Amino acid sequence: MKGGFSSVADVSAYLIDENPIPVSIITGFLGSGKTTLLARILKSSIFSDTAVIVNELGEMGLDHLLLEVADEQLALLPNGCLCCQLRNDLVDTMRTLLDRATRSEIPAFERLVIETTGIADPVPIIQTLMTDPLRFSRFQFAGLSTVIDGVLGAQTLENFSVSVKQTALADCLIVSKMDVAENYKSLQERIRNINSTAPIIFSSNGEMNPRLLPGFGDSKTTQFPVISGEVHKPAHGDGIFEVSRAMEGPMDFRVFEKWVNQLHERYRGNLLRLKGIIHFEGQEAPSVIQAVQHILYPLETVSFQSEGEIGRLVLIGQEISRHELVSSLEDLAQIAYH
Known part of the structure; x- marks a missing residue:
């Protein structure tokens, strides 16, 4: 995937510089x-x-x-x-x-x-x-x-x-x-x-x-709000809609990488944005996930999550099946945690 992850499973290879x-x-x-x-x-x-x-x-x-x-x-x-x-x-x-x-x-x-x-x-x-x-x-x-x-x-x-x-x-x-x-x-x-x-x-x-505002506070990263359980908003104007899901614990990076690549290969430009926070196995802190259409931004670790908070992912799509995106989030959770 252009601008995305390679096949290397080391998460640290994709972390951005410390003081950008x-x-x-x-x-x-x-x-x-x-x-x-x-x-x-x-x-x-x-x-x-x-x-x-x-x-x-x-x-x-x-x-x-x-x-x-x-x-x-x-x-x-x-x-x-x-x-x-x-x-x-x-x-x-x-x-x-x-x-x-x-x-x-x-x-x-x-x-x-x-x-x-x-x-x-x-x-x-x-x-x-x-x-x-x-x-x-x-x-x-x-x-x-x-x-x-x-x-x-x-x-x-x-x-x-x-x-x-x-x-x-x-x-x-x-x-x-x-x-x-x-x-x-x-x-x-x-x-x-x-x-x-x-x-x-x-x-x-x-x-x-x-x-x-993002970039003006003490944290240089976007702080996503907590999502409790699954949130599936109805479709709104111009066929744009949002689905999101809580992610319960540490996830294998390779599982996530494969899922993201499949998601973008299938929907391409109709998947407007993917964002969230995921704690990958082997990492001390969660990582912020940022993707716009087919471009996945390098991971950045965060320290603002309090202990016990769960990860979450948000998908924003346009003119594609909302049901399919909901199912894709469920599939990721099923594979990652079972």
Whole structure:
């Protein structure tokens, strides 16, 4: 499988470097409040060591002006989406930032944030971060945060498929404009029908605790919430759905490796994302699992799970059989634990 595991059964061979720079993606549909949120975060001196890449539509960019960030901390990618023609430019910009910081031409930075356009599909962006050789050196994908308009969010999810995808793939969800939102409980139910596991944070005027976002807290990895037993959410808009299952104990890495390869060979691009936490046999700590379509990210060990917590896996599919994905999770558990 391209970008995935080889046949070697040593889990430690796939663990990433100890001190990478976390890369956080902030997405959300047009007008949802991404720039307002990011501007509030960057005003804090705590996050002054943050580099930002802003991607905008149109010939004249505005978001970088609204952010009021020093020029040396901001790399502007104008005139297009990161998920299409600017994918290579994203990598070039990341390399340039790193090289300039190494030469002390710009201040060193401890995290990188990518703000996408409102109509960006997150999948190709995450794939870029996972597949480029740069990820094996200094950068590490920390997670995807999606901003949802607290006033117009339900209407947006109903009318725009990319908004559904942004929500379904998120590791963290921020509902904005709570100071003017009225019927936010129905919106929350709609969001939960799309993504049942990512934490939901409510924000007014861009105010929130940024340490709750992937890549901004003490942990550089996405902290997946606990799943009790099996959770099989019904299918929602655009044929996107989510299934998940608890994994009871340590698992043979080779069993998992074979299962992942078979899963991607069968569903390919229709399996949008696989994520979770698995404790492999012979390892002292569990590992975070991250995969987008056919690309499986290197494992990273975690220490935030308390003793007694169980592992879990989440699958997000599109236009494939939900029943088959549910069965595949059951098959994995059956083989691994019996």
